């Protein structure tokens with residue numbers, strides 16, 4: 493299947509504005525993401541990763557510039573159309589509820605169900621598919637608060653898969669996970685990008701893992717955004733500019749950070 497551009501930005505400027513002030517977090521952002529790719533967004537704490545992801549998902553308005561989702565300006569989408577084209581996995585806890593894992597995954601079908609919220613056979617098939625792809629069959633009858641953090645992350649990804657959108661955006665999906673669960677979640681995202689041909693964009697602080705498992709990375713620094721394949725970024729020495737700390741350097745041979 494041919495890769496096509498799912499989302500692209502043109503001279504995008506992101507930040508926060510109120511009545512009296514405007515804070516620019518980053519500007520002149522020109523990025524483009526294709527279907528079938530797993531793309532990691534990395535950068536130091538507070539650099540603006542969440543701000544960028546919130547802007548790309550339409551949760552937050554750009555200060556200026558354009559975002560095109562499937563060749564159409566993001567602001568031209570209705571809320572329902574947006575939910576059919578883009579799913580978001582955030583790290584926030586859910587509001588208190590008694591939902592089972594199955595019901596939570598089924599919520600992904602909301603943009604397609606009628607006003608009574610009845611699931612059609614197509615909806616049920618998409619839910620079953622999402623559950624199978626994320627391998628959470630054994631916990632579908634549990635309440636969502638009866639599962640571990642790692643399982644919960646998978647459930648949120650299953651909900652995004654059930655929503656069946658060409659683009660999935662995740663903000664730090666591996667936070668709070670141990671190494672084993674981080675690796676398995678990264679591999680799951682990689683498999684999903686390959687098998688479902690979706691574009692999966694996520695932010696992370698697990699840079700070593702992102703280098704090994706993502707198709708492309710976006711390195712965000714005070715000065716610039718660099719988007720490329722991990723091996724090219726290593727070759728260009730980009731990772732050394734990530735942290736303003738002489739004690740942390742990137743070992744290009746080992747493909748990981750080393751500390752003094």
Ligand SMILES: Nc1ncnc2c1ncn2[C@@H]1O[C@H](COP(=O)(O)OP(=O)(O)OP(=O)(O)O)[C@@H](O)[C@H]1O
Pocket residue numbers: 508515517535536537538539540541542543544
């Ligand atoms: N609601 C807000 N109003 C004003 N400034 C904000 C707001 N939210 C975040 N910021 C500021 O925007 C900058 C970028 O924050 P953001 O959360 O996007 O960074 P991040 O790269 O995701 O950080 P981290 O890796 O620590 O999660 C920070 O300086 C932060 O203080």
